């Protein structure tokens with residue numbers, strides 16, 4: 368694309384209330400490095416204008432890998448019989464949250480597979496306990512549940528909830544989620560919003576058969592639903608899953624989706640995802656920070672559990688202590704010419 372045309376398309380996408388899917392597709396097809404630099408710089412400017420220079424940290428605790436679901440790409444899926452399952456105790460989780468709070472981080476993300484092994488009542492009392500002890504926002508990422516369970520957790524004090532749609536196109540969704548229901552996932556996201564959670568969504572880039580049209584539709588879905596945060600993931604094949612021999616997603620494509628999500632949604636919080644770090648190392652995290660991202664999620668799961676939370680292999684954080692994860696986050700933020708913002712980093716949506 369000629370550079371003046373590229374700038375015109377970018378401006379049109381930026382200014383539109385609901386961009387044209389063809390424009391997004393054309394931008395996702397950009398390949399040469401000069402064009403990509405224009406796209407990423409544009410996203411970087413939008414990030415600066417709407418989300419500022421600060422990078423927020425969210426401390427991640429992966430507290431259980433039990434799962435009743437069968438997402439084809441995920442190593443935690445119930446058919447992976449080779450995986451040793453664990454569920455951390457109330458006090459183990461609290462001690463991780465203590466480490467996060469001691470570092471001055473103001474958000475903990477409690478993530479797990481979907482099995483309810485920990486128990487909803489127990490999770491609610493954990494949330495209450497954390498809220499009593501620490502001045503910290505709680506994001507839950509525990510998958511699909513009934514509205515009444517989401518309500519219980521909200522009333523216990525949870526602030527935010529992360530549930531990725533993975534792909535916004537129902538037929539494509541069904542291909543990767545046998546035994547699950549797209550409709551229910553949409554219902555969950557709608558309940559979470561109605562209950563007053565700051566709601567996060569996201570997708571997976573690089574699934575086999577995914578077209579730029581599908582990715583463009585994902586971005587429009589994020590725009591329509593006005594999510595407070597959006598995680599753009601990158602598919603990494605896991606040998607013990609049905610997709611074990613598929614190709615990994617393309618890092619460049621994930622960065623393009625991230626950049627366009629910034630340009631289109633403007634104020635959503637966008638993490639530099641762990642999968643991006645796994646594929647491309649610190650360099651990729653810095654690239655993400657310069658292409659629209661404003662959040663990093665250092666991992667605080669204890670070492671002995673972290674390696675069992677194997678949604679995909681080679682997870683970047685596995686060999687790092689949480690101290691090291693934090694140090695690397697700081698280095699990436701420095702290289703990107705930014706600073707860590709130690710405030711809560713609540714939703715920027717009005």
Ligand code: SAH
Nearest residue numbers: 440441479480481510531601602603678679
């Ligand atoms: N069970 C919870 C959270 C755990 S999975 C839930 O479903 O919300 C967290 C995220 O890991 C998923 O949303 C998915 O996008 C990502 N993931 C799973 N398998 C992956 C893979 N093979 N490559 C990259 N990301 C993956």
